[in-house]
Amino acid sequence: xxxxxxxxxxxxxxxxxxxxxxxxxxxxxxxxxxxxxxxxxxxxxxxxxxxxxxxxxxxxxxxxxxxxxxxxxxxxxxxxxxxxxxxxxxxxxxxxxxxxxxxxxxxxxxxxxxxxxxxxxxxxxxxxxxxxxxxxxxxxxxxxxxxxxxxxxxxxxxxxxxxxxxxxxxxxxxxxxxxxxxxxxxxxxxxxxxxxxxxxxxxxxxxxxxxxxxxxxxxxxxxxxxxxxxxxxxxxxxxxxxxxxxxxxxxxxxxxxxxxxxxxxxxxxxxxxxxxxxxxxxxxxxxxxxxxxxxxxxxxxxxxxxxxxxxxxxxxxxxxxxxxxxxxxxxxxxxxxxxxxxxxxxxxxxxxxxxxxxxxxxxxxxxxxxxxxxxxxxxxxxxxxxxxxxxx
Amino acid sequence: xxxxxxxxxxxxxxxxxxxxxxxxxxxxxxxxxxxxxxxxxxxxxxxxxxxxxxxxxxxxxxxxxxxxxxxxxxxxxxxxxxxxxxxxxxxxxxxxxxxxxxxxxxxxxxxxxxxxxxxxxxxxxxxxxxxxxxxxxxxxxxxxxxxxxxxxxxxxxxxxxxxxxxxxxxxxxxxxxxxxxxxxxxxxxxxxxxxxxxxxxxxxxxxxxxxxxxxxxxxxxxxxxxxxxxxxxxxxxxxxxxxxxxxxxxxxxxxxxxxxxxxxxxxxxxxxxxxxxxxxxxxxxxxxxxxxxxxxxxxxxxxxxxxxxxxxxxxxxxxxxxxxxxxxxxxxxxxxxxxxxxxxxxxxxxxxxxxxxxxxxxxxxxxxxxxxxxxxxxxxxxxxxxxxxxxx
Numbered sequence: 194x195x196x197x198x199x200x201x202x203x204x205x206x207x208x209x210x211x212x213x214x215x216x217x218x219x220x221x222x223x224x225x226x227x228x229x230x231x232x233x234x235x236x237x238x239x240x241x242x243x244x245x246x247x248x249x250x251x252x253x254x255x256x257x258x259x260x261x262x263x264x265x266x267x268x269x270x271x272x273x274x275x276x277x278x279x280x281x282x283x284x285x286x287x288x289x290x291x292x293x294x295x296x297x298x299x300x301x302x303x304x305x306x307x308x309x310x311x312x313x314x315x316x317x318x319x320x321x322x323x324x325x326x327x328x329x330x331x332x333x334x335x336x337x338x339x340x341x342x343x344x345x346x347x348x349x350x351x352x353x354x355x356x357x358x359x360x361x362x363x364x365x366x367x368x369x370x371x372x373x374x375x376x377x378x379x380x381x382x383x384x385x386x387x388x389x390x391x392x393x394x395x396x397x398x399x400x401x402x403x404x405x406x407x408x409x410x411x412x413x414x415x416x417x418x419x420x421x422x423x424x425x426x427x428x429x430x431x432x433x434x435x436x437x438x439x440x441x442x443x444x445x446x447x448x449x450x451x452x453x454x455x456x457x458x459x460x461x462x463x464x465x466x467x468x469x470x471x472x473x474x475x476x477x478x479x480x481x482x483x484x485x486x487x488x489x490x491x492x493x494x495x496x497x498x499x500x501x502x503x504x505x506x507x508x509x510x511x512x513x514x515x516x517x518x519x520x521x522x523x524x525x526x527x528x529x530x531x532x533x534x535x536x537x538x539x540x541x542x543x544x545x546x547x548x549x550x551x552x553x554x555x556x557x558x559x560x561x562x563x564x565x566x567x568x569x570x571x572x573x574x575x576x577x578x579x580x581x582x583x584x585x
Numbered sequence: 586x587x588x589x590x591x592x593x594x595x596x597x598x599x600x601x602x603x604x605x606x607x608x609x610x611x612x613x614x615x616x617x618x619x620x621x622x623x624x625x626x627x628x629x630x631x632x633x634x635x636x637x638x639x640x641x642x643x644x645x646x647x648x649x650x651x652x653x654x655x656x657x658x659x660x661x662x663x664x665x666x667x668x669x670x671x672x673x674x675x676x677x678x679x680x681x682x683x684x685x686x687x688x689x690x691x692x693x694x695x696x697x698x699x700x701x702x703x704x705x706x707x708x709x710x711x712x713x714x715x716x717x718x719x720x721x722x723x724x725x726x727x728x729x730x731x732x733x734x735x736x737x738x739x740x741x742x743x744x745x746x747x748x749x750x751x752x753x754x755x756x757x758x759x760x761x762x763x764x765x766x767x768x769x770x771x772x773x774x775x776x777x778x779x780x781x782x783x784x785x786x787x788x789x790x791x792x793x794x795x796x797x798x799x800x801x802x803x804x805x806x807x808x809x810x811x812x813x814x815x816x817x818x819x820x821x822x823x824x825x826x827x828x829x830x831x832x833x834x835x836x837x838x839x840x841x842x843x844x845x846x847x848x849x850x851x852x853x854x855x856x857x858x859x860x861x862x863x864x865x866x867x868x869x870x871x872x873x874x875x876x877x878x879x880x881x882x883x884x885x886x887x888x889x890x891x892x893x894x895x896x897x898x899x900x901x902x903x904x905x906x907x908x909x910x911x912x913x914x915x916x917x918x919x920x921x922x923x924x925x926x927x928x929x930x931x932x933x934x935x936x937x938x939x940x941x942x943x944x945x946x947x948x949x950x951x952x953x954x955x956x957x958x959x960x961x962x963x964x965x966x967x968x969x970x971x972x973x974x975x976x977x
Binding site: 203205206207209212233235236247256259260262263264265266267268269270271272352353356357359360361362363364369444446448449450451457459460463467470471474475476477478479480481482483484485487488489490491492577578579580581582583584585 | 597599628648662755841843881
């Protein structure tokens, strides 16, 4: 590895363990003789473009620990898509700061960005090493067993489903719709199934974006559950679709598009609650913890935290081993090797979106079973058990 | 105290420490020689009316601990308002089970119910002791310094505001409205101010039901904050009112009335988010953890748990001391006596709603100051501190 300085970038949506990756990467980089200064780009790609960077090698051990334990993206993040001119300005930043290696921490968009930066640097004859470190609560990065951030958000949603179930079964409202983030992918909504131990436990129905939503069937099923139990909790992924592929609920105001021109999701819970009230004449609340799910440090999963630390360190070690244009990929927990990760080509990740396995989805109110649980339970860890005996 | 059996009733909305009161009361009652069997009414008043009761003296130490640590109302709760005939059936239940003492755990509605049961028993010549044990996240019971359940829900909301702030400042959405439960009272929304340490921290604006909401002023203030910081978190109590006293947002469908014919609150966050999008052309999310706030055991405050245990035990001790028609009232933390509670007449509580002190409300985006913080901080405890240096 050539002598030179390191630049770290955080991109995309934050998680509760994103900074654990950052903190671990800084710590590892400090101990690598081949790495000089350690810089961070403020607000992702935008920091690279504008030369808006901070020094990370001055942080004390105490500050690194606090950083490690803080949710969000401490450097600031963005969904900025660089233009041609932007890339030239980035390379100017690298030259000015003598940056010879970069770590891009993020999801699919960030990995695509890392590939583009790498490509552009090659074209401009600027020699630089680039390593991707995965992160996303959506668990949709290809070529890795799991994505740091997902399991903690899953834990928040599963435990909150169980908590809410304890409330609603105590004083039936009687129905509550619980909306879950995750855009067009159902990992987080599916994880709420972990809350359920017995048939009567919440959740009673889960809607994933991968299975078309049918209002008539939903209302009939819900009616039957409420008749039997006297209460129900229905989990709805924010991105559930009608059979024609349109979103069940969508904010149409273009103001709410994100920088990638995607519509703002969210609101389907309240929409379904109003439908239940109108059609079934049953009182129905809706709850939507939304982004709190990816920011709540109180629900961080032990495995997720370990993963986040590992990928951060592994990214720096890959640089030290003269690797470039690779992403750190987590191996399944059951793998037999010594290391829990491997390196995969950035090109094999970039532009590919990992789907929720179709074969894990079943025709049932709780649309996931053993295969999903075998995968997700060790990642999320045990939920807090509760006393249930006297209520339905 | 006459020999006889004890009946425990849980009424109104559950909390995360309601069962700590129940568990402590059972434990205390088991050690009182004057108390025979210990019964619990299933689903509050309804259990008394229907004779639907469970035995609580069979619970093992392990079960009592699990009960103690479980959110909700383990016996089941209700908002049932007994009719004349209902009262006669209740007394029949008491006679059949040789119940000579009752503990009513709950909020204002439950204390009113306890008074009515007491009155009716006297009229019918049925001798019974009745003690009220306070509980409500709304903190609106009169004659007590605080209500068990409030501080833990406040802690959930304050910590979640801080967590969400870390997310939004990392990747500005840029605005998020955070809706808070509490009906017509602002205690829980006000408590989110605890999340803020520096000016730039969330929350940036808090709307309480006690202060009329003015849309124009809100939009102008918000615009200024977003211009300065690039992001903002606005906390809105679900029950905020227009200057004419009408709810800012209300579900009008009568299906959503609760058993007390009150409209279902909730939804004002999404309503405000759409207003911000439309008027300011700023992307605006809304989050609504709703009832999760009163069910999340991960955020229980140490003082709240202690209070919940104390009022449960104190209720039973009051029975042992031959008291009746009293409610256990928590004394201020700074009081000088040996015990942390006293007994107050049920009649002084029943039908009275404690308000948020008008003199604690100030004209500012964060409408509470030192007096409120001096009161609430020791109840909620320290929040988890986070690393903030590089983001706005």
